[in-house]
Amino acid sequence: MKTILANKIKKFRKESNLSQEQLADICHVSVQAVSKWECGLSYPDIELLPTIAEAFNVSIDSLLLEDVNEKETFSWADDDKIRVVQYHGHKLLAVDEITEKINLKIPYFDNDKAIFNVEVNGDVQIDGSVDGNVSVNAGAINCQKVSGDLVVSSGAVCCQEVSGNLTVTAGNTACQKICGDVNVTHGGIECKGNLYIDGSLECDNIFVTNDLHCKSPINCNNISCKNIYKE
Secondary structure (H helix, E strand, O other), rough: OOOHHHHHHHHHEEEHHOOOOOOOHHHHOHHHHHHHHHHOOOOHHHHHHHHHHHHHHOOOHHHOOOOOOOOOOOOOOOOOEEEEEEEEOOOEEEEEEOOOOOOEEEOOOOEEOOOOEEOOOOOOEEEEEOOOOOOEEEOEEEEEEEEEOOOOOOOOEEEEEOOOOEEEEEEEEEEEEEEOOEEEEEEEEOOOEEEOOOOOOEEEEEOOOOOOEEEOEEEEEEOOOOEEEEE
């Protein structure tokens, strides 16, 4: 127990960017007392454990037990910057400081899929696919596949496939296949290659390098492609 507590105090103190002097001031003890705690030569008084835990932003169990899930502590300065933090459960994934935009890289998990719904208000790069719906309010998103619906209120999307419906109020989408219906009010769809649309198509502008394949009626003001195939 003494070794665990000694190691935990030393570990949490360093992660909290506290010196032995600062921890001693918080606990109203001498620096020598803190040094003895970390060397395992003595215990802190039991009444000090809540104070020590609060200083490190952890639970008392985290100080005393070996295998308790510890709360993530932060190494950055306590300044006036706004930071965006990503967690997967208790695990810290990424941190980004907001300047003019948010630009976080979302990692993939099992089967190369990010299994959650995504709302984008900045620029996002996803390694893999989104097994859910994507809503883009502003900014740009890049991913392999959107398994749900894709709604673009303002911004741009680049993906290989949309399995659900595509609705674009204002913005542009670059993709190769759309399995649901397409409704673009103000914006366009661009595809470098062949574009396959399984549902209905209503759009202002479509720019396809090769051929457009659509199974349902097409209602579009401007289509630029080599050939149109109604399947």
